[in-house]
Amino acid sequence: MSTDRIEGFFKNLMRVLRAGGKHQRLQRISVLFVASSDSVNEDFSKTVRENFSVAIRTLLADQKPEHTSNETNRWFEITSRGYLLSVISDMPRVNGAGTSSCQLIASAAYAEHAWGSRFDPHRTILANFYNNGTNPCKTHMVRCISYYRYCASKALSARCLVVPSMARNWHMLLLLPTDRRGVHAVEYRLDAEAFKQAVSSCREALVELSMPNIELESSVCLSEVLKRAGLADL
Structure with missing residues (x-):
C-alpha cells in the first residue's frame, strides 16, 4: 500500500469532518479494511494499533471500484446520520486497470457533543x-x-x-x-x-x-498520530 494513498484518504476524511460542524468529532477507529495486510507499512500498522486499538483486516480487491466507493460512502453516511455524504470521491486504479487499489475503510464512531439535558452553569x-x-x-x-x-x-x-x-x-x-x-x-x-x-x-x-458541575472533554489529534506513523504534510 503506497503512503500517498493512505495519506490522501485521511486528508479527505479530515477535510469532510471539519466541514461537518463544530459538534462532529472523530472518536475512534475500530477497524481498518485493506486489500492486503502484507502491504501495510509496519510503522503505520503499529501506530494505529497502539493509538486506536484497531484490528487490521484483509479486504479482497473489488472488481468494480465504483461499487466499493458507493458502499464506503453509504457506510459513512449511515454511521454519521447524514453528516458525511461523500468521503470517497473516486476510487484510484492500479496501472489504469479496472480493479481498485488497496482501499482503506475507516470504521469510525462519531458523536455529537451535545447532551439532551441542559444545565444552567449559573444555578x-x-x-x-x-x-x-x-x-x-x-x-x-x-x-x-x-x-x-x-x-x-x-x-x-x-x-x-x-x-x-x-x-x-x-x-x-x-x-x-x-x-x-x-x-x-x-x-x-x-x-x-x-x-x-x-x-x-x-x-x-x-x-x-x-x-x-463537570465538563467532559476527549479528543485525539489524528494528524499528529498519522505524522508519527510516517505520513507527512497532513
Whole structure:
C-alpha cells in the first residue's frame, strides 16, 4: 500500500469532518479494511494499533471500484446520520486497470457533543462531595428536575442515571455514590456484570438531579498520530 494513498484518504476524511460542524468529532477507529495486510507499512500498522486499538483486516480487491466507493460512502453516511455524504470521491486504479487499489475503510464512531439535558452553569450551589469518604470537598452542584432513566444500585453503592445525547445512540451513564466512601466505593465494586445490570435496571422516572458541575472533554489529534506513523504534510 503506497503512503500517498493512505495519506490522501485521511486528508479527505479530515477535510469532510471539519466541514461537518463544530459538534462532529472523530472518536475512534475500530477497524481498518485493506486489500492486503502484507502491504501495510509496519510503522503505520503499529501506530494505529497502539493509538486506536484497531484490528487490521484483509479486504479482497473489488472488481468494480465504483461499487466499493458507493458502499464506503453509504457506510459513512449511515454511521454519521447524514453528516458525511461523500468521503470517497473516486476510487484510484492500479496501472489504469479496472480493479481498485488497496482501499482503506475507516470504521469510525462519531458523536455529537451535545447532551439532551441542559444545565444552567449559573444555578449551582456549594455542597459536599465525597471522593474518599474522609475528606469532603466543596463542589459546585447543578440541580434540575427532569425525566431520566434511573435506578438505585445496591451492588454498586450508587445511583445510576442515563443522560441522553443529541446523537441518540450515545449516552452518558452517571454513577453517583451513595456510600460515604464516595467514588472509591464505586470503583471497588464496579465490574462488567454490575455495570450491565445497572444499565438494564434503569427505568424512566421524574428525578431531582443534583450532581457536580463537570465538563467532559476527549479528543485525539489524528494528524499528529498519522505524522508519527510516517505520513507527512497532513
